[in-house]
Amino acid sequence: xxxxxxxxxxxxxxxxxxxxxxxxxxxxxxxxxxxxxxxxxxxxxxxxxxxxxxxxxxxxxxxxxxxxxxxxxxxxxxxxxxxxxxxxxxxxxxxxxxxxxxxxxxxxxxxxxxxxxxxxx
Numbered sequence: 086x087x088x089x090x091x092x093x094x095x096x097x098x099x100x101x102x103x104x105x106x107x108x109x110x111x112x113x114x115x116x117x118x119x120x121x122x123x124x125x126x127x128x129x130x131x132x133x134x135x136x137x138x139x140x141x142x143x144x145x146x147x148x149x150x151x152x153x154x155x156x157x158x159x160x161x162x163x164x165x166x167x168x169x170x171x172x173x174x175x176x177x178x179x180x181x182x183x184x185x186x187x188x189x190x191x192x193x194x195x196x197x198x199x200x201x202x203x204x205x206x
Contacts (some may be wrong), residue, residue, distance in 0.1 A: 087132055088131050092122070098121075102143075104160070107189060124145075128144050130171070130175065140167050142157075152187060153187070153194055154190065168197075172197045
């Protein structure tokens with residue numbers, strides 16, 4: 086289930102963000118969290134399975150598009166489709182905006198878009 090980030094989940098969100106290669110530096114990680122907390126164009130969502138948060142996705146809106154800035158899944162849940170499901174749910178939530186990616190998230194987004202094209206045929 087996709088849930089909007091709350092400050093009470095900050096440590097969990099930081100842990101999930103730290104799986105992103107560019108977010109391993111604590112100073113950079115704190116700046117990223119501050120962006121999500123203070124910039125209204127930046128939104129962070131957590132993925133909850135049962136009682137646990139196992140993934141997160143961060144987006145930034147800009148006019149007719151939204152950009153997936155971060156996407157991360159706990160290593161023990163990778164390969165189960167959690168990331169793809171988060172992208173599907175965020176796409177639904179952000180409609181009619183068009184999904185874009187950063188260089189860091191592009192490979193994952195490209196796989197998602199290819200799977201959607203195959204499914205839509």
